[in-house]
């Protein structure tokens with residue numbers, strides 16, 4: 001009888017250990033998918049801030065200190081959106097231009113940036129990837 005009990009408890013421990021390991025692997029997998037999700041999000045959602053002209057949410061966004069404002073558009077001088085946007089604008093992740101604008105994905109006569117692959121001189125060039 002006692003031997004049986006020990007065997008039973010032994011089995012129980014093995015089962016518990018197995019489910020614990022399985023659970024651990026499951027959480028690891030969930031964490032992995034979460035990381036992938038955030039990276040794809042960062043790449044597809046690229047927009048310019050309508051208040052400052054910088055890439056929204058970037059380090060420079062709405063940091064007015066030490067920056068000059070453009071006399072023409074009122075956005076931060078030298079910002080990717082300066083004189084190009086009049087409000088929040090989405091950037092095309094394929095070409096770097098403002099999504100849906102006349103220039104968007106018009107590669108004719110344009111040069112591609114050797115660093116980021118987007119159209120050279122576009123607001124998103126070297127800024128959104």
Ligand SMILES: [Zn+2]
Nearest residue numbers: 049052061062
């Ligand atoms: Zn901003």
Ligand SMILES: [Zn+2]
Nearest residue numbers: 070073082083
């Ligand atoms: Zn401007």
Ligand SMILES: [Zn+2]
Nearest residue numbers: 092095104105
């Ligand atoms: Zn485009």
Ligand SMILES: [Zn+2]
Nearest residue numbers: 113116125126
């Ligand atoms: Zn570039």
